[in-house]
Amino acid sequence: MKKFFEIILIVIVPWIIIFWIVFTYNGDKDRDYYSEKKIEIKHDSVPVDHSKFAVLQQKFKTPQDMTKACLSCHNGRGKEFMKTPHWLWLQKDTIPGRGVFDLGKRDLLNDFCIGINSNENLCSMCHAGYGYSNKDFDFHNQNNIDCVVCHDNTGTYHKSNPCLGPDNPKAGLPALGVNLNYVAQHVGQPRKSNCGQCHFTGGGGNNVKHGDLEMGLLHCTRNFDVHMASKGKDAENLRCQDCHKTENHNITGHLYTVASSAHNRATCVECHTDKPHKSKLLNDHFKTIACQTCHIPVYAKGFHTKIIWDWSTATKMGKNGKPIFDKDLPGNTYTYYGKTYKNVEIQYDSRHGTAVFQKDVKPEYVWFNGTANHHMLRDKVKDTTQPLILNPLFGSYHDNVDPRDPEHPSKIWPVKVMRGKQPYDPVNMLLIQPYLAGKIKGSGALWADYNWNASFKHGMKYIGLPYSGHYAFMRTETIWPLNHEVSPSDKALQCADCHNSKDSRLKNLTGFYLPGRDHSSLLDNAGLIFIILVLVGVSIHGILRIISNKKK
């Protein structure tokens, strides 16, 4: 009995104490933890009532008159705005290792509608200006600034879409029927809907381009986006400029499909600091993992986003010889170069070719140090068998771990990869700028004539590059770092989503050791064989002992 108590005292009691501590104690606390509750958002109010200003009482004949009226008070703002990429569609930016370039829509191609050149009449419906219809647009005339596209607080202002009818104005003019006086008298700081009318619908429709920017953000819950949520409990209802802090019309944050350097970014740490978790272990991940990686587990939560655009099938006509418009194709899987995409919507349009859309998309992941390269108009295509990445993001695991290089803190980022198949000139080895948007037959516009050669000839001539008359289609990719549709913390990725040997989110990122995901099969097999040998050894030994005992 005494021994029994002794065993309890020496073995059982210490076990209970030690393992109670081991399994309940959480030593993983960061003393510098910065609670999100400490974050304050300041909302400036506009101190004046614009409807009382006499200058805004006049009947505006043209939108330029309205802008003139705005600038009559807000003097200097025009010159200020005309330096911004919202106006110029270009910005001076540095590509590491290449130099300083004017980067922007005006001299880059993408794998959506490929490029604005020769298509300005349509594209400039998202230009913060009036009349940008061709490359001769005067970027120095401040009266052409479209102030109200951003500052309208009535929700009645929108730009004309020339595709909707032959009478609709082109080149970014207001839509027919917009009451400019009403709009001008009710201006204020931009609302989500102001930004959203371009940034949510880029690429030709809701959420087509970004994947993480869609109309759903205007009225959503925290599950959809913790920052912009306007419905439900604890909705912060942040405006775009709460994060994209703006001074003198210089809006922070830029997108790496048209930018290349790490300056002027809007980042999570500005509010959350680099220690937003109670857990030190999680904060330690900050060194290698972008916040977005865990906190944007899925994007395109509300509306499908375009993930594949195959231009090579365009120009095919229907059975009646007439073009096909926006036809949904049957099936919900799409196989593209060996990879099958599930739960997709497939559309065919004679003007665009085949497009594949997906909702609730899991991001792909890349190492990214905040800088990007670009395939520019004059860059030669070298390998047409592999997808050409139009905006390769710089960064690598080694860029992250090398302590001598603090300037390049690469992290793992979630991205949307847009896969395109677009035209190139196999003789000149140049990507081709097509002339797309036009309704006049014989003009060469693809959407009027359905003739590739004519479209290419016109488009390439427009940008002053040679076209050999031969064309083919090649795969391209653009990489879109994800920043929006941040999920609440309980919906964020869990450890095992990445630290998982079977289905890690990061399974395509190789060249470094990720605990839980990686193992050396040599070591594991050797270890397993060792354990089996030990087990077999003791089993044989034990059996022999039993046999020899029986003999005795």
Added chain:
Amino acid sequence: MKRVLIYKRYERFWHWTQAALILLLALTGFEVHGVYHLFGYENAVLFHRNLAWAFIILIIFTQFWNLTTGEWHQYVPSTKLLKAQIEYYITGIFRHAPHPTRKTVYNKFNPLQRLTYLGLRVLIIPVVVLSGLVYMYYVYLSSNGVVHNLGTVAYIHVAGAFLLLGFVIGHVYLTTTGHKPLSAIKAMLTGWEEMSDEDAEIALEENLKVALIESRKGISGQGTIEKEGMFDTAFEDVVEKLGIDTASTRLREKLIKSNVGYFRINKDGFYDEVNDVWLSLYKCMDKKKVIGSHVGLDRTPEGKKAIIQLVNKVLSGKTISGERVERVCKDGSIGYHTVSAAPYRDKDGNIAGLEGFIIDITPQVEAEKALKLKIADGHKGDAFYKLMAASKDVGYFRIDKDGFYQEVNDVWLKLYKYTAKNDIIGKHYSLSRTKEDFVALQKSVNRVLKGETIPFGITRRYCKDGTIGYHQITMTPVYDGNNIVGFEGFIVDKTDNKLAEEELKESGSV
């Protein structure tokens, strides 16, 4: 089947805590490694970290315990019997051969275990712990450029984990090779290990022996325990803790096997049993002729009278020890021995006879005679020295007046377990003595240096290998002309005598 105390309380606490920690570390660790899902990755990581810290704290405590208690000695590897131990596991175990080594509280591990545990302690566990710490703090270490490759760190850690797991399996299996399949596990739980009678006795003996050595170290300050009276307490402690029922038969067998002469006489005075040592001392080669003969046979009349007196004294229930007796050997020569005896009883407790042992003291008596001659000569001439230096039974020493050895003979070296004279000559005689023994001896030495001759002091010596011995010492001054320049003397080993007396004491009380 008997039970012997092997594991101390702290050891048992440490062992079972470590066992549970290692198993849980493996369980959580292999989840972190991505082998299965059990706790969930996050919990697995947190538990693994907490377990690791518990493990590290336990290691620190245990190493502290090992250092302060001297238990680290048990991990010192030894190749002695290593081959035998391996052979035992490969073949002997199937032939039911005896274990080549025995577990005692002072020697818990067989040579194979010593080697394995040492390997675990100095190689595998440090590698696993250190790689684990680097793994844990990789973020900071890598940003300081200390390490660059988490994979290597992880692979080292995993390889160590596999080795540890393999060890655990083998270790658990080998626990079944004790006296009974669960003996070893029970021992680790209760501290007491079941053993066969034979093993238990050997273990007891070992425990006693080491208790003596350990306590000596404590007294002499060489060891780690400095405490007065350790000798007695350690001895009692071990006897008590071992809790073996000390049947008189065992002690008798032990005496029979020992190198003292054993005899047993029935209550009528006839020899029941004598051992080979007894026979060789009496120089009669035929045991049959002795058994059954009377104790008074072959003695001088005075000797016969004395021995019968002694026998009667013991038969009346008393114990005698160290009585000096003259014997007439079979070849007619005369020898001297001491006799110690105690009564033995039958089941009902009646005295059935006496048993005891004799120890030959003939060389001692001869040395005494030579010394008497030397004193009679007025310390002139070297007859005494010549006799002593050549003696094969008595140890001789000469020490200068400052206490440094000048000369010893081969017997002396043998008794003190030195291999060469150079090991001791020139050294001070306080070496190999405890402080209190030295102080006691020094008083006698001072008397000798004033011209006195001191016969037959009994003293204790500590041999070179750490064992303990007893001897009688006789000291006499050495003259150069009329000046005393040192002292010399002889020692007669009494170790067997002393230990046998202890045994006898035990026996007499049963």
